[in-house]
Amino acid sequence: MSRYSERRKAIEASLDHQNHDGKEKKVNSKRAVNQHLTIEGDKEKFKELLRRRLIECGWRDELRVLCRDTIRERGIHNVTVDEIVEDVTPKGRALVPDTVKKELLQKIRTYLHEKAFK
């Protein structure tokens, strides 16, 4: 259900962006890639792989502690999800082990390559 809704959103977005083709190409490329992955359903696969890797290396627990610290700092009653995301995202990115990042990058690259030259 969610997967199909995602796909549909991506399609919808693509339909929107086809009208603004004159815009910056990089943004478009990113979007296009994202859309493509989403539509093909391969994004889910990568996500699942990443989730497993991050659980294995304990990144999730580290991030949880970070979230907790943020919540404790700001007080549980005046903190929003956006604030936490703002706080935690840069730290979380830095905390992802290089091996995991590299593996994922490699896999995506080969995947895109295959798709591009099939």
Place this chain on the structure above:
Amino acid sequence: MLGTLATPISGKSPSLDPVPTLKCSRTVNQKTQPLPVGKMDAEVSDNNKKQPDMLSSEEVDALEGINRRFQELMSDPEILNEAANFLVEDLIDEMTIGIVFEVHRSAKLGVLDPEADMSGEDITKFKIIDDPGLDVFGQPPVIKKFQDCICPSCNRGLAASRFAPHLEKCMGMGRNSSRIASRRIANNSKETSSAVVSEDEDDEWTIGGDRRRKKRDRSNGNAKKPSKSLKSDRRNGDSNSSFGGSVSESLGSSSGNNASFDASSAALEAKRPDERRTLLSNICGVISEHTRKLCTRSLRCPQHSDEQRRALRASVLVDETNFQSEIPEVQVNVESLGLDPDDLLSGLGGGVGSLGGLGMGSLSRGSWETERSNASSPADSVSVSSSTSSKKREKSSPGKSSNHKKKSKHSSSHEL
């Protein structure tokens, strides 16, 4: 979901030239706005989508456009790398957001706190220590201390293992000391009761007591010590000269028992006849061998037989009514018992001469007493002497005991 998505798209798209109106979900299309679906299959076939029939023709066009653009972009390796990096970061961010939502939710629900307290450096405090020789808290094992108890009675410190035996001695608790205590109580009551009995010495119920004791003698056989009234005690004192030393000793001890026995009978005797009757109608009343007291249980008391109860009542209640009928009975007893010492003398010979003399002496005294007063109990005294002497004879000469047994049987039958 699909239906909800369809509306904004279709609302937006008319303003956009190249994109035709989207008719979204197949179910909706088929039911409400039927569209030509047959064309779609041909278009989608080269796209090899998993579920091509989910999309309308316009959507399929859009997909083709995406795919085309994607392949264009991916042909450039720089863009490909960039896209890959972007994808990785995007995925990581998604994971982050997932976790943030999770933690935020549990924090708002209050589930987080106990977990949060255990995080950080606090956790090292509660870490389980796994070193040999230490317990899980990292403490070395301590040698067991011996618990000291302080006696509440004498305030002395004692090892716990010695506390119970000490209490037994110190406070008079426990098995042995309870026995000692009961003995002490019995002694006290003996003293007081003997005083009571001496007051009641001339009471008319002394005979009744004697009779009761006689019956007890009969029912218990010779297992118990002979019981005598105070009057017979006094006579014993008189007749000690004729008795052997050992016999007088045994009589002395038996007189001690008599005193305690008399306590109960005296308690009964101290009452008026009607009181006594009401008392006996309520309780068992049989005089116990051990405590020498009236049994205070119900009439159906299992410890004593009906026969015992009947015997006691007969003795007590008959005494008060037929006082006069006592006299001939006693005399008969005396006479019948009087025969026994003769038998003994003839059967046993010189070895028991003194005992025979004893019997004769007491007999003569008994007969004298019966002649003199009604209240005396010579028969009792004779039975006492004969039973003691028979005991001695059994010890000294078992060969001759048959004769004596015959005699004791004889006497008991006479007592009946």
